[in-house]
Each structure stands twice: as structure tokens, then as C-alpha cells.
Amino acid sequence: MLLIDPDTSERINAxxxxxxxxxxSLKQFKNMRIIDINxxxxxxxxxxxxxxxxxREVILNLA
Known part of the structure; x- marks a missing residue:
């Protein structure tokens, strides 16, 4: 599961x-945006x- 900031598309946690x-690594994830891996x-x-x-959805399907 990823926690993403919807305003910046940056990952907050994984x-x-x-x-x-x-x-x-978690450190690498925190410095990436969703578009970096999607x-x-x-x-x-x-x-x-x-x-x-x-x-206000909690789940975002980007597959």
C-alpha cells in the first residue's frame, strides 16, 4: 500500500x-512521485x- 499526497503526487509512506x-527503500519511495513508477x-x-x-476515495487504482 502506498500513501500519496494528492496535491504533489509524492509518496508519503509505503x-x-x-x-x-x-x-x-522507504527512503527512496519518500523521494518519488507516483508517476515515477506508474x-x-x-x-x-x-x-x-x-x-x-x-x-475523497481512499483507494486509487492505477493499474
């Missing part, structure tokens, strides 16, 4: 499963993040 899956086009990622923010 759990152990996420760190293991992506093979980044395979969707950047514009679509920002659209999804904004949609989730305004719907």
Missing part, C-alpha cells in the same frame, strides 16, 4: 509489501489522482 515489490501516461495518472481526491 508498507513492507510495496517496498519489496518495487525493490526501493506505467500509465502521466496525464492519466494526474487525472486519476485528482478524481480520487475530489471523490
Amino acid at each position: 508498507n513492507d509489501s510495496t517496498i519489496h515489490f518495487y525493490k526501493y 506505467t500509465l501516461p502521466k496525464e492519466q495518472v494526474f487525472t486519476e489522482v485528482n478524481n480520487a481526491k475530489y471523490r
Whole structure:
């Protein structure tokens, strides 16, 4: 699970499963944005993040 700041798209935190899956350290994750690892086009990622923010969704599916 990732905790993302919807205003900056920066990661705030990641759990152990996420760190293991992506093979980044927690420190590295905290210095990245969601677009740094997501395979969707950047514009679509920002659209999804904004949609989730305004719907106040907890879960954001970016697969």
C-alpha cells in the first residue's frame, strides 16, 4: 500500500509489501512521485489522482 499526497503526487509512506515489490527503500519511495513508477501516461495518472481526491476515495487504482 502506498500513501500519496494528492496535491504533489509524492509518496508519503509505503508498507513492507510495496517496498519489496518495487525493490526501493522507504527512503527512496519518500523521494518519488507516483508517476515515477506508474506505467500509465502521466496525464492519466494526474487525472486519476485528482478524481480520487475530489471523490475523497481512499483507494486509487492505477493499474
